[in-house]
Amino acid sequence: MRHLIELLDGAVAASYVEAGIDYRPRYTPVMRALAEGTPRTVGQIAEAAGITQPAATQTVALMLKEDLVATMPAPGDARQKLVRLSERGRDLLPHLQRCWAATSAAAASLDADLPYPLSATLAHAIEALQCQPFGARIRAARERLTLQDHKEET
Known part of the structure; x- marks a missing residue:
């Protein structure tokens, strides 16, 4: 990333x-x-x-x-x-607006070259992270790993 x-x-x-x-x-x-x-x-x-x-x-x-x-x-x-x-x-x-237009056109060109548009993928990722932040996902994964470690010890 x-x-x-x-x-x-x-x-x-x-x-x-x-x-x-x-x-x-x-x-x-x-x-x-x-x-x-x-x-x-x-x-x-x-x-x-x-x-x-x-x-x-x-x-x-x-x-x-x-x-x-x-x-x-x-x-x-x-x-x-x-x-x-x-x-x-x-x-x-x-001058900036012209640069922004060129950047938008370049982003559209990149999207067209990818199997899944980057802009849509990023929008979906942001939406998913708003529902469950990455920090919460890390804590949940750590808890699962800790439980798994405890199961393996017993």
């Missing part, structure tokens, strides 16, 4: 370099969540992007350093911050 991710992520990162864009692929879920132009809280970004709130917080912090996003106080609650694309982020968006 790790090797597959390295192959895919490495190629996506290289495609940004080839397009002349200084950009990290991990920013994409946040960029997509903010692309429509509506400022959002980090929690709203996390929900829209399908990532955890800590991941969204970390990504937004990195994007702030690179001037891709900006923050402002939320109306009515200055403790809450809203995140929006900065001018640099808005300027970069059309």
